[in-house]
Amino acid sequence: MLSTQAIENIKKAIAKYPTKKSASMDALMIAQKECGHLTEDILLEIAHLLDMPPVQLNQVAAFYTMYNKRPVGKYHIQVCTNISCSLLDSEHIVQFFSKRLGIKKGETTSDKKFTLSEVECLGSCGTAPMMQINDDYYENLTEAKVEEILKTLK
Amino acid sequence: MATVKINGKEITVEDGTLILDAARQAGFEIPTFCYQARLSRLGSCRMCLVEIGGQRKLQPSCVTPVLHGMEVFTENETVKSARSSMLEFMLANHPLDCPTCDKGGECELQDFVFKSGPRHSPFDEWKRRFHEKDEILSPIIVKNHNRCIHCERCVRICDEVVGVSALGGIGRGAKTQETSFWNTTLDCDHCGNCIEVCPVGSFMSLAYRYKSRPWDLKEADTVCPYCATGCQITIGARNGEVVRVRSKSATGINKETLCSRGRFGYHFMQSEKRLTKPMIKKGGRLVECSWEEALSAIKQRFGMGRKTAGIASTRLTNEELFVFQKLVRDVFKTNNIDLDSRFANKWVTSAMVDVCGFREGGVSIFDALKADTIFIIGSAISDENPITDYLIRTTASDKRKTLILAHPRRLKLNSSATISLKYKPANLGDVVKGIVDFIEKGKDKAEGDIDAAALRFKNASTITIFLGADILRLDNGTDVLENIAVLKTLLKKTGKNINCLPLFDRCNQRGAISMGIHPLFLPGFKKSEEEGMDCGEILNAAKNGEIESLYVLGEDIVSMYPDARFAKDAVSKVKFLVVQDTFLTETAKMADVVLPGVTYAEKDGTFTNQEGRVQRVRKIISCVGGSKDDLSILDNIGGFGYKSAKDVFDDIKEEAPSYKDILFDALNNTGVLVNGQGTGGMSQEPGVRSQRQEAIDYSEYPFQVITGNHLFHSGRLSQKAHVLVKLLAEPFVEISDEDAKELGLSDKEVVIVKSKEYEAALKLRVVKGSQKGVAFIPENFDSVSVNRFYTRGEGMARVKINKL
Numbered sequence: 001m002l003s004t005q006a007i008e009n010i011k012k013a014i015a016k017y018p019t020k021k022s023a024s025m026d027a028l029m030i031a032q033k034e035c036g037h038l039t040e041d042i043l044l045e046i047a048h049l050l051d052m053p054p055v056q057l058n059q060v061a062a063f064y065t066m067y068n069k070r071p072v073g074k075y076h077i078q079v080c081t082n083i084s085c086s087l088l089d090s091e092h093i094v095q096f097f098s099k100r101l102g103i104k105k106g107e108t109t110s111d112k113k114f115t116l117s118e119v120e121c122l123g124s125c126g127t128a129p130m131m132q133i134n135d136d137y138y139e140n141l142t143e144a145k146v147e148e149i150l151k152t153l154k
Numbered sequence: 155m156a157t158v159k160i161n162g163k164e165i166t167v168e169d170g171t172l173i174l175d176a177a178r179q180a181g182f183e184i185p186t187f188c189y190q191a192r193l194s195r196l197g198s199c200r201m202c203l204v205e206i207g208g209q210r211k212l213q214p215s216c217v218t219p220v221l222h223g224m225e226v227f228t229e230n231e232t233v234k235s236a237r238s239s240m241l242e243f244m245l246a247n248h249p250l251d252c253p254t255c256d257k258g259g260e261c262e263l264q265d266f267v268f269k270s271g272p273r274h275s276p277f278d279e280w281k282r283r284f285h286e287k288d289e290i291l292s293p294i295i296v297k298n299h300n301r302c303i304h305c306e307r308c309v310r311i312c313d314e315v316v317g318v319s320a321l322g323g324i325g326r327g328a329k330t331q332e333t334s335f336w337n338t339t340l341d342c343d344h345c346g347n348c349i350e351v352c353p354v355g356s357f358m359s360l361a362y363r364y365k366s367r368p369w370d371l372k373e374a375d376t377v378c379p380y381c382a383t384g385c386q387i388t389i390g391a392r393n394g395e396v397v398r399v400r401s402k403s404a405t406g407i408n409k410e411t412l413c414s415r416g417r418f419g420y421h422f423m424q425s426e427k428r429l430t431k432p433m434i435k436k437g438g439r440l441v442e443c444s445w446e447e448a449l450s451a452i453k454q455r456f457g458m459g460r461k462t463a464g465i466a467s468t469r470l471t472n473e474e475l476f477v478f479q480k481l482v483r484d485v486f487k488t489n490n491i492d493l494d495s496r497f498a499n500k501w502v503t504s505a506m507v508d509v510c511g512f513r514e515g516g517v518s519i520f521d522a523l524k525a526d527t528i529f530i531i532g533s534a535i536s537d538e539n540p541i542t543d544y545l546i547r548t549t550a551s552d553k554r555k556t557l558i559l560a561h562p563r564r565l566k567l568n569s570s571a572t573i574s575l576k577y578k579p580a581n582l583g584d585v586v587k588g589i590v591d592f593i594e595k596g597k598d599k600a601e602g603d604i605d606a607a608a609l610r611f612k613n614a615s616t617i618t619i620f621l622g623a624d625i626l627r628l629d630n631g632t633d634v635l636e637n638i639a640v641l642k643t644l645l646k647k648t649g650k651n652i653n654c655l656p657l658f659d660r661c662n663q664r665g666a667i668s669m670g671i672h673p674l675f676l677p678g679f680k681k682s683e684e685e686g687m688d689c690g691e692i693l694n695a696a697k698n699g700e701i702e703s704l705y706v707l708g709e710d711i712v713s714m715y716p717d718a719r720f721a722k723d724a725v726s727k728v729k730f731l732v733v734q735d736t737f738l739t740e741t742a743k744m745a746d747v748v749l750p751g752v753t754y755a756e757k758d759g760t761f762t763n764q765e766g767r768v769q770r771v772r773k774i775i776s777c778v779g780g781s782k783d784d785l786s787i788l789d790n791i792g793g794f795g796y797k798s799a800k801d802v803f804d805d806i807k808e809e810a811p812s813y814k815d816i817l818f819d820a821l822n823n824t825g826v827l828v829n830g831q832g833t834g835g836m837s838q839e840p841g842v843r844s845q846r847q848e849a850i851d852y853s854e855y856p857f858q859v860i861t862g863n864h865l866f867h868s869g870r871l872s873q874k875a876h877v878l879v880k881l882l883a884e885p886f887v888e889i890s891d892e893d894a895k896e897l898g899l900s901d902k903e904v905v906i907v908k909s910k911e912y913e914a915a916l917k918l919r920v921v922k923g924s925q926k927g928v929a930f931i932p933e934n935f936d937s938v939s940v941n942r943f944y945t946r947g948e949g950m951a952r953v954k955i956n957k958l
Binding site: 056 | 315319321322323324325326334335336342
C-alpha cells in the first residue's frame with residue numbers, strides 16, 4: 001500500500017502531463033523511493049491511479065533496469081558495464097565487489113545491507129569506470145577507492 | 155494518385171498507399187510478421203524490407219507509403235538476402251521444435267523459412283529458454299514463450315481491437331515475454347484472437363492442442379451460430395469430429411477475429427447430451443421410438459386451424475424456417491406462428507422491421523460505420539455482439555467520430571464512447587423521447603447528458619442508430635420504436651443521412667422475420683390475411699385450453715418466456731406438444747413427441763445476419779446418432795417434396811422479393827446483402843397493445859432486472875459447450891458499486907435475490923459505473939433461470955437484493 005504522501009506526489013506528477021499514462025515513469029519512481037522495490041500490488045495500485053491497464057504499466061517497469069522488481073539492500077550498488085566503463089575494466093570492479101561482499105551479480109547480502117547489480121550506461125563515460133550507489137555517483141573507480149567507499153557505508 | 159514501378163511493373167494507386175499493399179496489388183507477395191491490416195503499424199519484424207530506387211538502405215514496406223515515380227524492388231538479390239538474414243536472426247532464438255508444435259504445417263515462420271530462409275545457421279550460442287513446459291495462461295490459452303518472435307500482434311489485437319489490454323511485452327530485448335500482467339492466469343475476454351493472429355506456435359488453443367495436424371483436417375467455411383453479427387468461421391473436423399473453429403484473416407466481416415463463444419463454443423455439437431433418437435410419450439413417460447412412429451404420430455394427432463400453433467427458434471436456417479412457416483400456414487392452417495419466446499409481443503417485432511427498414515434491404519455494417527455519429531441503444535453490445543463491438547471500437551478510435559452508447563450497464567465499449575447515457579431499463583423510452591424533444595423544440599443548449607447527445611445529433615451529417623434486442627423485450631417497445639421513427643424523420647428533414655441497424659442476439663433473427671415466422675406477416679413481409687397470435691398470446695390461449703397442438707422448433711419456451719411458472723403451466727395444458735430440438739430442453743421434457751434435429755455443422759442452408767447479409771451454412775459432419783436434418787423432418791411432415799436447401803431457397807426467392815437476386819450456389823464468404831423491396835414506413839398500425847397495468851407499488855423491490863447473454867454464453871446452447879462452461883459455470887447478479895455500497899455488499903459475495911415470484915442465492919458482481927437500481931442476471935443458466943423472476947404482464951422483473 002502506498003502512503004497518502006506518495007499518492008499525493010503521484011497525483012502531482014499526473015498533473016504535469018496531458019494524459020494520465022504519461023506519468024507512469026514518475027509514478028513508478030515515487031513508489032520505488034517509498035517501498036524499495038515494485039511489487040504486483042503496488043503496480044496494480046499505480047495502474048488504478050493512472051487509469052491504465054496494469055499490463056502496460058508492467059511493460060514500462062519491466063523494460064527499465066532502474067526499477068527494482070526484487071527487494072534490494074540498504075545500499076544498491078549499480079556498476080556500469082557499458083562500453084566506456086568496460087574498456088577501463090569495470091568487470092574487475094564488479095568482481096572485486098563480489099569477492100568483498102561474498103555475493104554474485106543480482107544478489108543481496110544476508111544482512112540485507114548490499115545489493116550488487118550490473119547496469120547499463122549511466123551517462124558518465126568521462127569518469128569511467130563508475131557506479132551509482134542509491135542516488136549518488138562514484139567515479140574513476142579503483143580497488144582502493146572502492147574499499148574506501150565501502151568503509152563509509154554503515 | 156501515385157504511379158509507381160514495382161519490379162518493373164507499373165501500377166497506379168491512391169496516395170498514401172503502403173508499398174506493401176501496392177506490391178500485393180501488383181501481384182508480388184512480400185512476407186510479413188508484425189503487419190496486420192487492422193492493427194497499428196509497428197515495422198519491427200523487418201521481413202518486408204524492400205529496395206527503393208535511389209535510397210541506400212532497405213525500407214520496411216509495411217510502414218512506408220508510396221511516392222509518385224518511386225521505383226521499388228521486392229524480389230532482387232539484396233532484398234532476398236536481407237529477408238534470409240532476418241529469418242536467420244529469428245531462428246537464432248527459435249527452438250525449432252516443429253514436430254511437437256501445434257502450429258506445424260500452418261506456421262508463417264515455417265512457410266517463410268521454407269520459401270526464402272537460410273538453410274544453415276552460423277549461430278553457435280545457447281538459445282534463450284524461458285521454460286521447459288508450456289504455460290497454461292487461461293482456460294483456453296496455452297503459451298510457449300520460447301517460440302515467440304515478438305511481432306506483438308497478440309498485444310496489439312488485444313488492446314486495439316478487443317479493447318481488453320490483457321497482454322503486454324514484459325521485459326526487454328530477446329528476453330521479452332508477451333504475457334499477462336504478472337504472468338499469471340489471464341482474466342480477459344477469452345476470445346482467443348491472440349491465438350489466431352500468432353504467426354508461430356507461441357499462443358495455442360488448449361482445446362485443440364495435440365488434436366490434429368492441419369493437413370488432416372477437413373475444413374468448411376460456415377457462419378457462427380451464436381449472435382447475429384454473422385461472423386464467418388472455418389470449422390475443422392477430423393474423422394467426423396469437430397476439433398476446432400478458426401477465423402481467416404481475409405474472410406467475412408469479422409476477418410481474423412471471433413469471440414469466445416464463436417471460437418470455443420463448438421463442443422455442443424458432439425455433446426453426449428445430444429438427442430439422438432425420436433421419443434414419444436407413453437404412459438406419461440418419454441420413451442425412444444422409431445422415426446416412422448414419431449412422424450406418423452404427428453401426422454395423425456397434430457390438429458388443424460385456430461387451435462394449433464408453432465413457435466420457432468431463430469437459430470435455424472432460412473430454409474428450415476421457410477418450410478416451418480409453410481407447414482404451419484399451409485398444413486396446420488393457422489397464422490399462430492412466432493419466433494423467440496423472449497420478446498414482448500408481435501407489434502414490437504413488427505415495429506422493429508419498420509424502423510430498421512427491413513423492406514428497404516440490407517445495410518452493410520461498414521457503410522453504417524462510415525457515419526460521423528453512431529448511437530447504440532438497448533444492447534449490451536460488448537457482451538451480445540462482440541465482433542460488432544470490435545468494429546465499432548476500431549471506428550471510434552477516430553476522434554472525429556461521435557459514439558453515443560446508451561445502456562444501463564457499464565460495458566467494455568464505454569471506454570471508447572464520447573457520451574455514455576445511463577438509464578433504468580423501464581425508462582429506455584425517455585432517452586429517445588428526450589432526444590426527440592430537444593430536436594423538435596429546436597433547443598441548442600445542452601442541459602444534461604441526453605441533451606448533449608441530442609446536440610451531437612443536431613450537428614451530425616450522417617448518423618447510424620443501432621437498436622438492440624432489449625427494446626424487443628420491453629412491453630412499451632413499440633412506443634420506443636415509434637419515437638425512433640419520429641427521430642429518423644426529424645433528422646432526415648434537416649438533410650441528414652440516417653441508417654438504422656438492429657443488434658440481434660441470435661444468428662438468424664432477421665432471417666426468421668423475413669421468412670414469415672411472425673403472426674402478422676408472410677415471407678417477404680406480405681401482410682397475412684388473418685392476424686395470428688404471438689408467443690404470449692399462444693401461451694395465454696394454451697392456458698385457457700384453446701391450443702390443442704403446439705409445434706416447438708428449437709425453442710425452449712419454458713426456460714425463456716419471461717414468467718417461467720406461467721409458461722410451464724400453459725405448455726402443460728397443450729394436448730399435443732411436438733418439440734424438435736438438439737437437446738432435451740425443459741420444454742422438450744413436457745412434449746408428447748420429441749424429434750432430434752441437428753446443429754449448424756450438420757446441415758446446409760443460409761443465415762441472414764442483422765445487416766441483412768445472407769451467408770452460407772455448410773455441412774461438415776454427418777448427423778449425430780439417429781438425428782435428422784431439420785429440413786427433411788419438416789418436409790416429411792408437410793409432404794412438400796423438397797430435396798435440398800437449394801430447392802427451398804428457390805421458393806424463398808419467389809416469395810420474398812428481397813432474396814430474388816441471390817444465387818444460392820454463388821454465395822461466397824462475404825455473403826450478399828438482401829435487396830430492398832420498395833415499400834417503407836409503418837405498414838401496420840399497431841393494434842391493441844399490451845394493456846398497461848394500474849401502477850404497481852415496487853418500493854419493496856428496488857432493482858429493475860435486465861437480462862441478456864453473458865459474453866461467454868448464448869441462450870442455453872452454450873451450456874453444452876464444456877469450454878465455455880469452464881469460463882463461466884455459475885450464474886451471478888451484477889449491480890453498480892453505488893448500490894453495493896448502500897447495501898453494504900461486496901464483490902463475489904453470495905446474496906439473496908428475491909422477486910415476487912422467485913428467490914435465489916447468486917454470486918454478486920459489482921461493476922463501477924453501472925446505473926443505480928439495475929440488476930443484471932444472465933439468461934444462460936438452467937440452475938437459476940432468469941425467467942423465473944418475471945411476472946407475466948408486468949413487463950419487467952423487479953427484485954430486492956439482501957445479504958445471505
